[in-house]
Amino acid sequence: MTEFFAKYFPNVVQLGWSGDSGWGTSIGQTLYMTFWPAVFGGILGMLFGVILVVTKPGGIMENRTLFSISDKIVSLFRAIPFIILLAFIAPVTQLIVGTQIGTTAALVPLSLGFFPFYARQVQVALESVNYGKIEAAQAIGATNSDIIFDVYLREARSELVRVTTVSLISLVGLTAMAGAVGAGGLGNTAIAYGYDRFCNDITIVATLLVLVLVIIIQLVGDVLAKAVNHQNR
Amino acid sequence: MGTNIIDLEHIDVTFQTGKNETVQAVKDVTLQVEKGDIYGVVGYSGAGKSTLVRTINLLQKPTAGKITVEGEVLFADHKQQISNDKLQEKRRNIGMIFQHFNLLNETTVLDNVMFALKHSKLSDDEVEQKSLKLLDLVGLKDKADAYPVQLSGGEQQRVAIARALANDPEILISDEATSALDPRNTNQILDLLKDLNEKLGLTIILITHEMDAVKRVANKIAVMQHGVIIEKGELRKIFLQPQQELTRQFVGGSLAAMDTLRSMDLGTLKDDEELYQLVYSGNSVVEPLIIGLYKQTGVEASMIYGNVEVLGNVPIGMLFVIVKGTPEQRDAAVKFFKDQDVEVTKIDDRGIWHD
Numbered sequence: 001m002t003e004f005f006a007k008y009f010p011n012v013v014q015l016g017w018s019g020d021s022g023w024g025t026s027i028g029q030t031l032y033m034t035f036w037p038a039v040f041g042g043i044l045g046m047l048f049g050v051i052l053v054v055t056k057p058g059g060i061m062e063n064r065t066l067f068s069i070s071d072k073i074v075s076l077f078r079a080i081p082f083i084i085l086l087a088f089i090a091p092v093t094q095l096i097v098g099t100q101i102g103t104t105a106a107l108v109p110l111s112l113g114f115f116p117f118y119a120r121q122v123q124v125a126l127e128s129v130n131y132g133k134i135e136a137a138q139a140i141g142a143t144n145s146d147i148i149f150d151v152y153l154r155e156a157r158s159e160l161v162r163v164t165t166v167s168l169i170s171l172v173g174l175t176a177m178a179g180a181v182g183a184g185g186l187g188n189t190a191i192a193y194g195y196d197r198f199c200n201d202i203t204i205v206a207t208l209l210v211l212v213l214v215i216i217i218q219l220v221g222d223v224l225a226k227a228v229n230h231q232n233r
Numbered sequence: 234m235g236t237n238i239i240d241l242e243h244i245d246v247t248f249q250t251g252k253n254e255t256v257q258a259v260k261d262v263t264l265q266v267e268k269g270d271i272y273g274v275v276g277y278s279g280a281g282k283s284t285l286v287r288t289i290n291l292l293q294k295p296t297a298g299k300i301t302v303e304g305e306v307l308f309a310d311h312k313q314q315i316s317n318d319k320l321q322e323k324r325r326n327i328g329m330i331f332q333h334f335n336l337l338n339e340t341t342v343l344d345n346v347m348f349a350l351k352h353s354k355l356s357d358d359e360v361e362q363k364s365l366k367l368l369d370l371v372g373l374k375d376k377a378d379a380y381p382v383q384l385s386g387g388e389q390q391r392v393a394i395a396r397a398l399a400n401d402p403e404i405l406i407s408d409e410a411t412s413a414l415d416p417r418n419t420n421q422i423l424d425l426l427k428d429l430n431e432k433l434g435l436t437i438i439l440i441t442h443e444m445d446a447v448k449r450v451a452n453k454i455a456v457m458q459h460g461v462i463i464e465k466g467e468l469r470k471i472f473l474q475p476q477q478e479l480t481r482q483f484v485g486g487s488l489a490a491m492d493t494l495r496s497m498d499l500g501t502l503k504d505d506e507e508l509y510q511l512v513y514s515g516n517s518v519v520e521p522l523i524i525g526l527y528k529q530t531g532v533e534a535s536m537i538y539g540n541v542e543v544l545g546n547v548p549i550g551m552l553f554v555i556v557k558g559t560p561e562q563r564d565a566a567v568k569f570f571k572d573q574d575v576e577v578t579k580i581d582d583r584g585i586w587h588d
Binding site: 130132133135136137138139140141142143146150151154155157158228229230231 | 290292321322323324325327328329331333335336337338339340348349351352380381382393396397399400406
């Protein structure tokens with residue numbers, strides 16, 4: 001096995017497991033850069049998604065100003081290409097985490113790049129809840145927070161799991177670009193050690209590893225979405 | 234006015250459909266519902282029935298008008314008169330069920346009912362006990378742990394009824410609640426509503442486009458068309474003597490009678506003939522009536538159309554007859570019918586009822 005790798009993937013083996021350029025390190029970095037932005041951007045995205053749904057015209061807490069502002073913020077961040085966002089918000093990153101480069105520095109733009117995408121996905125998922133259910137809840141005297149938590153978020157949970165899966169996969173894609181601010185990760189390995197040095201074997205293995213990560217996310221998402229769904233069986 | 238549990242006065246509902254376009258869904262509607270009524274509101278789709286009754290619990294805010302529920306003014310002078318918190322409390326006293334049930338599909342049947350009791354003062358344990366009792370009331374105690382999709386349409390509507398009754402409301406609004414159900418389930422649900430009306434004194438507003446539903450349970454009826462109530466009152470009266478063309482279409486039985494009458498061309502009634510509608514309790518026997526008339530007064534009456542309808546479990550016979558004779562003889566015939574406890578109404582050649 002080792003001989004097989006040494007023969008066909010010499011550069012892969014040479015990078016080693018640990019150390020700055022090691023596979024273990026870059027895998028860890030990719031997971032790190034996926035996890036925390038998923039948490040921070042996820043909370044932010046969920047918040048914006050809910051706000052967009054409840055404050056829209058005709059929503060349960062209709063508020064044109066708040067809706068319009070949230071809508072524009074989400075659209076604006078969605079419009080900025082991620083690679084530009086990385087540079088654009090560098091001063092903010094400096095303020096929040098104290099540095100502009102490195103894996104941790106990438107968490108800020110990743111979160112900001114992830115949240116608008118996720119917010120739109122959450123918005124669509126919540127809109128899928130039949131308005132009749134909202135009306136029925138209002139008719140039995142439910143408060144707005146009852147409706148948000150017990151009706152919108154609960155009824156749409158299977159849909160939410162699905163859109164979260166899609167969003168996380170796109171987030172993995174974003175982490176590949178974070179190499180531009182020296183954040184490492186599998187994407188950086190594929191470009192910096194593979195592509196730039198003409199070591200195609202490294203690019204291939206890095207790609208396969210990203211694929212494995214994506215497939216795992218997809219599988220877990222599918223199983224979870226099915227487990228929490230009691231509507232369409 | 235003191236006995237009215239719901240008082241809708243001059244309700245207007247206008248929707249903005251475009252920049253300068255509006256649609257007036259409900260126009261100057263006034264409707265009083267008394268405690269214990271089962272008030273049927275019928276009309277074709279788009280007549281404004283749902284929009285109108287949604288103003289009762291302010292799911293739909295009217296553009297103008299005054300809404301009083303159980304003596305409390307909810308809406309007047311173009312604005313809501315109570316706080317949102319108070320409105321939420323008030324809504325718990327007005328149950329509502331829908332055509333598509335609108336149950337929460339991601340929670341069990343029991344949780345659906347318990348959701349309605351989230352803000353009650355009962356302890357968690359009492360809430361569960363009460364919810365189980367309600368499910369028992371609608372005959373679904375054994376389905377407490379099932380999810381709504383595992384239930385049939387009729388069963389889902391029963392859960393919705395249990396949920397609507399959770400806070401012991403005085404009023405239940407049924408918005409086309411039986412329209413998505415098959416005939417058997419429809420009748421079961423209607424009978425359940427009637428039962429609740431009798432047992433709990435529940436006042437029910439029944440929106441439907443099915444006249445049969447209204448005939449089965451309602452005591453009053455309002456007919457809507459183009460956002461206006463064109464006819465309203467006691468079911469029996471409206472049913473037996475519909476004034477408006479649409480009402481006649483809805484009340485079926487009379488429609489068949491009218492068709493028969495039209496085909497007979499009333500214009501050909503001779504001078505000594507008159508057309509009467511006879512209405513009698515279904516338990517009376519028809520034949521002796523006509524024979525008895527002849528025996529006692531010597532006046533002949535020919536039957537044109539006869540039918541027996543069931544209104545709220547009471548059979549009602551309806552007969553259209555032409556009475557032939559001198560004015561004195563015709564008066565004698567009318568008197569004879571009245572003596573037999575038969576309601577007699579003369580109908581002119583345009584098919585209009587005259588009291």
